[in-house]
Structures are given as structure tokens and as C-alpha cells.
Amino acid sequence: MKLLLILTALVAALAMPTSAMAAAFVVDDPVDGPGVGDPTDCDGGAPPGNCSLRDAIAAANASPEAANSITFQITALSLTAGPLLLTKPNTVIGQERNTTITWAAGAGPALTLEPTLTGTGSTLRRLVFVRTGGGAAGDPILRIQADGTFFDRGQLRNGPGDGAEVTSVAPATTDNVTFAGSTITGNARNGVRGATGARNLAITNTIxxxxxxxxxxxxxxxxxxxxxxxxxxxxxxxxxxxxxxxxTATTGGTIELYRGNPFSSASPTLGDSFGVGAGAFSRVPPFALAPGEPLATTLTTGGAGTSEFVLVSVPDDIVSPGLTSVRAINTTQLRMRLSEPIDPATVQAGNFSVEMASRPRAIRSVSVDGGGTEILITTAGGWLEGEAGYLQIGAPGSFADAAGNASLVAGRVRVAAGPGDFTPPRLSNVSVTPKKFCPSGVKRCRGPRGTKVTFTTNEEGRLELAAFKGRKQVGNRSFTKDKAGTYTIKFSGKLRAGRLSAGRYKLRFTMEDEVGNISPAATRTIRALGRKRR
Known part of the structure; x- marks a missing residue:
């Protein structure tokens, strides 16, 4: 009985039509040239080392089978005898390891996949095309005119035109071509160009x-x-x-987010992929973003294909404003000192509550002072000099900087006791001479090196110099003086955050005494000069 079943199966297999079978061709000859392209070099009777890629494609084109495969016993070969032309549908060229195809000479494109009326769906798998001398200006490495072509984990490098051209023979269209997991670089024109007849061209995870x-x-x-x-x-x-x-997504689909700029010479990386519906979207990337970092996105829509790239950059300022200290400055007011200027419109009295000397104190007003770096909370008062307490910040986001970055501070914060001295120092006669100068370290700068700041203080303390470009504080520096008097100090243009670059700045000066009282600010405008071009 078992023998009868086996014989029946064998008869059925032999009775299958030829078109249902698959033909396999193995490339074992790296040589290309005139006269190469004999399909008989790849049949079972040919001696080893005779089947080139050109021979194998000719054999696939002539094959009566419904599907064909071309694999490689070699890892590299050269093209020197003109374009390769694949007309047979359902042909897989390549395998699960890279094969390098050097386009060294001959007309272009290196490989064309022509349309066919009998089928679609050829695959180019892990083929690394590198052009070193073949083709003329404008020739693509690949010309794809066949529906359903899949370029899988391959590379297209240094072509004289487009890396790949997806086009059609009018009035037909070329549908459902896909590039996935590939690298396309160094081509004289576009990476992948979809001509008018290309429909549902999908490009995913491709660098x-x-x-x-x-x-x-x-x-x-x-x-x-x-x-x-x-x-x-x-x-x-x-x-x-x-x-x-x-x-905003114009249609539903999948957004791919790349770190880097695919228009530049540096290789980006795929950072994220996520689905969206048509309309507004928001996504927190699964990686840390750096200030100024370039990003690029595409949107792939089912049935329509992949969009062109759209660029966006991470803002330079992505740091939340912080709280450095809270102190009672008299028996009715608290001063919150912040790490950077904030937007006054984001500060609301309802975000805070005050407890001093173990009793709640009603808040009457909240204002922003100190060039945006201080929040002044005025209460109904009632505590004594030297008594401490707490400030309750309702939730993160109780204030934000000019760029919209929300504060992350929340909860109960200790309020330092107010001193017996509530009188701020008096800062006067502030001048900066000259107002135009070359910061230290700037070469070939025509102008005086550094400048001098003159001021008078009525008590000892610390002079704080903060530099602003527009509304943004770019840095600060402090100078300590141990007694009252008039002083002249040299300012080289160096701040804690680095040297001033060329441009116009506003300098804000304040004097802080030993117990934290701060004088009203004095502001002066300067201009930092830059390097002169030769």
C-alpha cells in the first residue's frame, strides 16, 4: 500500500505542467565581456566556472518555467559589456549574503527590469551595485519598469545618474515597487526617482x-x-x-523618523517608525534628542506609496528652566531665583502656595523680575525677620522659558529665612568702554581687545554680569568685591558658557550683598566684533 502511494505521488509530480516548476541558475564565473550571455552556459551540462551573471539572466529570460532563481557561488563580479536586461517575471536574483557587482564599463543602466504581460514580482536580494566607470552621465544604476519589483537589503553606490529610476512605458504604469533595508549613496542625481508612471512606490528602512x-x-x-x-x-x-x-499627517500611514539629514554627505540612521491617522499627531522618540540635531521623516501610505523626505531640526534650547533658590527678602515677599529667563505669561499665582513660620500666607500677587530670572511672590505677610518656611509648587509646568520649555519643578521647597538686612545694595555709575571690542581669542579681529566695566557699589558683594542676545541669556560671569567703592574691571568677552560670538548684546549688571539682597539691574548695550575676512 505504501509503495502504491509513493508511485502515485511520483506520477502526479511528473504530470505537473512545466510552468508550475522553478528553474535555478548558479553564477560561478565573474567574467563579463563581448559574447557573454549564452544561456546554455548555465544549464546542468555546462562545465563549472562557465556561468556568468549575464549568462544566468539570459537563461532566466529563456526559461519556460513560471519562476526562476539566480544565486551566486562567487561574492564579487564586474560588468563590462553593456546593460543587463531582465524580462522574465518572478525571478529572484541573490541570496542571504551580499554579492558585489562592480559596474566597471559599458553603457547603462547596469540592470533594467522590463515590463511583461505574463507576470510580475522579481526580487533583487542583497546585491551591492558599485559603479566605478560604467555608463554615461545621467544613466541610472537600476531602471525598473516591471510591477512588483522588490529591492531587498541591497546597495546602489556612485551611479552617474539616479541610483534607481522607477518609470513606465506609456500608457502603462509601474506599480508596487519596494525598496527595503537598503543603502543608496553617492549617486550624481537622485537616490530613487519615481517618474510620473510610478504608483505605490514604497521605500522603507532605507538609508x-x-x-x-x-x-x-x-x-x-x-x-x-x-x-x-x-x-x-x-x-x-x-x-x-x-x-x-x-x-500633521495628510493621510494615514506609517511615519519613519531618521536621525540625520539624508540630503547631506553624512549617513543618517533610522530612529523610529510609527503609525498615524490623518490629522495631527505627536510622538516622543525612543531616543534622546540633542540641541540642533537634524531629523528627517517620510510617510508611507498603503496603496499610494512613500512621500519625499521632510526635514526638521531640534531647537537649540530644549532645557527646562530650573529653580536655584527661594528666600524671604522681607516680611511679606519671597524671591524665587531661576536658572534662565522665563516667559512672564506662563506664571500664575494659583500655581503656588506659601507657608511661613508654620502658618499659611495668602498670596496677593506674583510678578517676574530680574530680566526674567526671578519670580517675586508678594503675600499678606505676618512673619518675623529670620523666620523660614515652605513654598508649594503645584505641578510641573508652573512656568516656562521663552522657547516654551516647561519647568519640571514641583512639590514642597524650603524657603530660606529672611535676614535682618533687607536693604539691597546700590549699584550706580555703570559704564562699558569701549562698547565695540574684540573678544579674547578671536584672530584677525580689527578692534580693541576686550573692554572695561566701571561701577560704584555702596557695600561689599558680588557683581553679576549676564549677557543677552534678544531675550535669550547666553551666559554670565561674576566679580566679587570686598568693600564699597568705585571699581574698573576688565571684561575679555568670556563667560562661564564660553566666549561671545560676533553680534550685538545687552549686558545686565546687578550687585548682590552677602545676605542675598540684589540691587536693581543696570543694562548696557555692546557689540562683539568678529574675525575679518582676507
Whole structure:
């Protein structure tokens, strides 16, 4: 009985039509040249070392089978005898290891996949195309005109035109071409160009850099309906500490977020991939963002394909304002000192409550002072000099800086006791001479080196110099003086955060005494000069 079943199966297999079978061709000859391309060099009777890639493609094109595969016993070969032309559908070229194909000579493209009326769906798997001399200016490495082509984990490098051109033979279209897990770099024109007849061209997890024009270029009606995300923005820092990417998706689909700029010469990396519906979206990337970091996104929509890249940069300021101290400055007021200037519109009295000398104190007003670096809380008072207490900050986000970064401070904060001395020092006669100068360390700068700051204080303390460019504080520096008097100090343009760059700045001067009383601020405008061009 078992023998009968086996014989029946064998008869059924032999009776299968030829078109249901698959043919396999193995490339074992790296040589290309005139006269190469004999399909018989790849049949079972040919001697080893005779089957080149050109022979194997010719054999696949001539094969009566419904599906064909071309694999490699060699890891590298050269093309020198003109374009390769694949006309057979359902052909897989490549395997689970890289094969390097050097386009050394001959006309282009290196490989064309032509449309066919009998089927679609060829795959190019882990093929590394590197052009070293083949083709003429404008020739793509790949020309794809066949539906369902899949370029899987390959590379297209240094082509004289586009890395890949997805086009069609009018009036037909070329549908459902996919690039995945690939690297496309160094091509004279675009990385991948979708011409008008390309539809549902999908590009995912693919790295572009160093191409002459666009990484992805969609011409005319190519990928109609595949809209790029708009209104992209990073930040500001949220009260929970997150830094979201937000925008609007023109259609539903999958957004890929790349770290880096695919239009540049440096290689980006895929950082995130997430689904969105049509409309506004917000996403916290799963990696830490750096100030000024470039990011790029695409949106792939099912049935329409992938959009072109859209760029966005992380803002320079993504740091939340911090609280450095809270002190009673008299028997009715508290002063919160902050790490940077804040936006006064974000401060509300309802975000705070005060307890001094173990009793709650009603808040009458809250204001922003000190160039935005201080919050002054005025209460109904009632405590004595030298008594301490607590400030309750309701929740993170109780204040924010000019860039919108929310504070992360919340909870009960100790209020230092007010001293017996509540009188601030008097700072007067502040001058900066000259107002235009070259900061220390700037070479070939035409102007005086550094400047001098003159001021008078009526008591000992610390002079604080803070530099602002617009509303943003760029740095500060302090000078301690041990007695009252008139002083002249040299200012080289160096701050704790670094040297002043060329431009116009506002300097804010305050004097703080030993118990923390701070004088009213004096402001002066200066201009830092830069290096002169030769």
C-alpha cells in the first residue's frame, strides 16, 4: 500500500505542467565581456566556472518555467559589456549574503527590469551595485519598469545618474515597487526617482546620503495620494520631561523618523517608525534628542506609496528652566531665583502656595523680575525677620522659558529665612568702554581687545554680569568685591558658557550683598566684533 502511494505521488509530480516548476541558475564565473550571455552556459551540462551573471539572466529570460532563481557561488563580479536586461517575471536574483557587482564599463543602466504581460514580482536580494566607470552621465544604476519589483537589503553606490529610476512605458504604469533595508549613496542625481508612471512606490528602512539631488524624488503624478507630513516641530519640553515630535499627517500611514539629514554627505540612521491617522499627531522618540540635531521623516501610505523626505531640526534650547533658590527678602515677599529667563505669561499665582513660620500666607500677587530670572511672590505677610518656611509648587509646568520649555519643578521647597538686612545694595555709575571690542581669542579681529566695566557699589558683594542676545541669556560671569567703592574691571568677552560670538548684546549688571539682597539691574548695550575676512 505504501509503495502504491509513493508511485502515485511520483506520477502526479511528473504530470505537473512545466510552468508550475522553478528553474535555478548558479553564477560561478565573474567574467563579463563581448559574447557573454549564452544561456546554455548555465544549464546542468555546462562545465563549472562557465556561468556568468549575464549568462544566468539570459537563461532566466529563456526559461519556460513560471519562476526562476539566480544565486551566486562567487561574492564579487564586474560588468563590462553593456546593460543587463531582465524580462522574465518572478525571478529572484541573490541570496542571504551580499554579492558585489562592480559596474566597471559599458553603457547603462547596469540592470533594467522590463515590463511583461505574463507576470510580475522579481526580487533583487542583497546585491551591492558599485559603479566605478560604467555608463554615461545621467544613466541610472537600476531602471525598473516591471510591477512588483522588490529591492531587498541591497546597495546602489556612485551611479552617474539616479541610483534607481522607477518609470513606465506609456500608457502603462509601474506599480508596487519596494525598496527595503537598503543603502543608496553617492549617486550624481537622485537616490530613487519615481517618474510620473510610478504608483505605490514604497521605500522603507532605507538609508540615503551623499546623492547629488534628492534622496527620494517624485515627479508629476508619481505616488499620487502619498502626502508628506507637514508642520513638523520638535518640542518644547513638556512638564513630564518629554520632548515630542509633532505635526500633521495628510493621510494615514506609517511615519519613519531618521536621525540625520539624508540630503547631506553624512549617513543618517533610522530612529523610529510609527503609525498615524490623518490629522495631527505627536510622538516622543525612543531616543534622546540633542540641541540642533537634524531629523528627517517620510510617510508611507498603503496603496499610494512613500512621500519625499521632510526635514526638521531640534531647537537649540530644549532645557527646562530650573529653580536655584527661594528666600524671604522681607516680611511679606519671597524671591524665587531661576536658572534662565522665563516667559512672564506662563506664571500664575494659583500655581503656588506659601507657608511661613508654620502658618499659611495668602498670596496677593506674583510678578517676574530680574530680566526674567526671578519670580517675586508678594503675600499678606505676618512673619518675623529670620523666620523660614515652605513654598508649594503645584505641578510641573508652573512656568516656562521663552522657547516654551516647561519647568519640571514641583512639590514642597524650603524657603530660606529672611535676614535682618533687607536693604539691597546700590549699584550706580555703570559704564562699558569701549562698547565695540574684540573678544579674547578671536584672530584677525580689527578692534580693541576686550573692554572695561566701571561701577560704584555702596557695600561689599558680588557683581553679576549676564549677557543677552534678544531675550535669550547666553551666559554670565561674576566679580566679587570686598568693600564699597568705585571699581574698573576688565571684561575679555568670556563667560562661564564660553566666549561671545560676533553680534550685538545687552549686558545686565546687578550687585548682590552677602545676605542675598540684589540691587536693581543696570543694562548696557555692546557689540562683539568678529574675525575679518582676507
Amino acid at each position: 540615503f546620503f551623499g546623492n547629488g539631488l534628492k534622496p527620494i524624488s517624485l515627479e508629476g503624478a508619481a505616488n499620487a495620494g502619498a502626502g508628506a507630513p507637514v508642520g513638523l516641530r520638535v518640542g518644547p519640553r513638556q512638564p513630564d520631561g518629554s520632548l515630542p515630535l509633532s505635526g
